[in-house]
Amino acid sequence: MASLSFSLLFRHSETTRRGASRYSSNRGQVFIVQEESRKGRKIVQIMVLVLQNPIVIFRQGNLKQTTFFRSQRESAVVRKKRLLKANLSMCSSITEKVDKAPQKVTFPIVVNGCTGKMGKAVAEAAVSAGLKLVPVSFSSSEESGRVVQVGGMDVKVHGPSGREGILASVCDEFPNVIVVDYTVPAAVNENAELYCKIGVPFVMGTTGGDRERLFKTVEDAKVYAVISPQMGKQVVAFLATMENMAKEFPGAFSGYSLEVIESHQASKLDTSGTAKAVISCFQKLGVSFEVDQIQQIRDPKMQLQMVGVPEEHLSGHAFHMYHLTSPDQTVSFEFQHNVCGRSIYAEGSIDAAIFLHKKVQSNADKRIYNMIDVLREGNMR
Ligand SMILES: NC(=O)C1=CN([C@@H]2O[C@H](COP(=O)(O)OP(=O)(O)OC[C@H]3O[C@@H](n4cnc5c(N)ncnc54)[C@H](O)[C@@H]3O)[C@@H](O)[C@H]2O)C=CC1
Numbered sequence: 277m278a279s280l281s282f283s284l285l286f287r288h289s290e291t292t293r294r295g296a297s298r299y300s301s302n303r304g305q306v307f308i309v310q311e312e313s314r315k316g317r318k319i320v321q322i323m324v325l326v327l328q329n330p331i332v333i334f335r336q337g338n339l340k341q342t343t344f345f346r347s348q349r350e351s352a353v354v355r356k357k358r359l360l361k362a363n364l365s366m367c368s369s370i371t372e373k374v375d376k377a378p379q380k381v382t383f384p385i386v387v388n389g390c391t392g393k394m395g396k397a398v399a400e401a402a403v404s405a406g407l408k409l410v411p412v413s414f415s416s417s418e419e420s421g422r423v424v425q426v427g428g429m430d431v432k433v434h435g436p437s438g439r440e441g442i443l444a445s446v447c448d449e450f451p452n453v454i455v456v457d458y459t460v461p462a463a464v465n466e467n468a469e470l471y472c473k474i475g476v477p478f479v480m481g482t483t484g485g486d487r488e489r490l491f492k493t494v495e496d497a498k499v500y501a502v503i504s505p506q507m508g509k510q511v512v513a514f515l516a517t518m519e520n521m522a523k524e525f526p527g528a529f530s531g532y533s534l535e536v537i538e539s540h541q542a543s544k545l546d547t548s549g550t551a552k553a554v555i556s557c558f559q560k561l562g563v564s565f566e567v568d569q570i571q572q573i574r575d576p577k578m579q580l581q582m583v584g585v586p587e588e589h590l591s592g593h594a595f596h597m598y599h600l601t602s603p604d605q606t607v608s609f610e611f612q613h614n615v616c617g618r619s620i621y622a623e624g625s626i627d628a629a630i631f632l633h634k635k636v637q638s639n640a641d642k643r644i645y646n647m648i649d650v651l652r653e654g655n656m657r
């Protein structure tokens with residue numbers, strides 16, 4: 277039984293030059309080395325197990341297990357039996373731990389805006405993470421009726437008409453579904469109002485819209501939501517640090533002047549939501565600066581020559597630069613976060629969806645979260 281479970285979990289992948297058998301699975305690797313070096317009458321058997329998360333059986337202790345057997349004229353049959361027994365006991369301890377390992381979370385997920393860059397990246401990350409992608413996505417009226425291929429699935433695109441009925445049937449058919457929204461700033465409020473009307477938990481990655489109205493809608497409906505203009509783990513950590521600094525040292529930069537430059541792909545419709553969030557911290561730190569002073573760069577030529585965006589990322593990047601100067605110009609500070617591609621945001625969005633799923637399942641009192649909450653509770657991979 278134990279060896280059956282073992283062989284189901286671990287596949288033999290190679291026999292090394294030194295005669296070790298390597299078994300592997302997505303949970304880790306097991307090396308079984310059976311060296312029979314006959315020095316005098318000693319038989320040496322060594323087993324080394326290297327297992328990774330989520331099996332953490334050797335985390336606190338013996339990462340490497342070495343067993344020395346002493347044998348007196350052991351017959352081949354006795355030795356074979358003994359080795360088999362030793363392997364079985366090792367296997368059964370692995371099986372027990374594996375059975376007790378936390379199961380991967382899975383639930384259905386709808387990604388609205390699948391026709392766009394972020395929607396597509398999130399849908400693909402969802403499939404890779406083992407979530408069940410619902411083959412329905414909301415987009416613009418121009419995209420309505422299209423079928424897009426994402427994560428090996430055909431996803432049907434719906435325009436603005438009939439959305440309420442479609443979302444209600446999705447929720448009936450896929451209990452515990454979570455919606456992730458990566459659409460356009462102009463759709464933020466209407467979409468959030470729909471999610472709240474149906475009562476479906478959602479992750480709002482889309483920036484812009486009327487943010488005050490957005491929070492009020494969700495608060496009134498008491499729907500679970502993660503709302504954040506920034507999903508990238510390390511940028512979220514930077515934002516959290518800025519918030520802490522502003523809380524701890526209000527006014528520390530008063531009198532300083534600030535220059536903010538943000539560069540994004542030419543198709544971006546709004547000013548960076550992340551820059552707005554960082555600026556609100558600088559304002560608490562005493563800096564006088566308005567959002568309309570942000571310098572937006574959307575021209576690919578400038579991005580290449582001035583900002584230094586790699587050509588292959590002109591269609592998807594987010595470079596931010598904040599420059600502070602003291603009133604007498606003797607002190608300056610610079611902060612920068614430059615992201616190429618979409619994957620950091622896609623992975624963070626999946627972390628947010630998993631976090632939200634757990635909050636719904638545990639019936640948490642708090643309903644509205646941001647990515648700092650997700651990061652703080654250790655939910656970002
Ligand atoms: N929170 C975060 O970390 C990040 C947020 N974003 C935000 O996500 C949003 C989308 O960004 P991208 O994917 O780069 O844009 P995109 O332009 O590539 O995709 C937007 C998609 O929304 C669709 N759409 C247009 N009108 C719609 C409507 N009324 N309802 C539903 N869908 C509609 C468009 O057809 C398009 O396919 C932006 O607001 C952007 O700022 C982007 C990256 C990271």
Ligand SMILES: O=C(O)C1=N[C@H](C(=O)O)C[C@H](O)C1
Pocket residue numbers: 483505506507540541544547548549550551593594
């Ligand atoms: O549109 C984008 O690309 C991005 N949007 C978010 C924002 O507006 O802050 C996050 C990141 O800058 C990428």
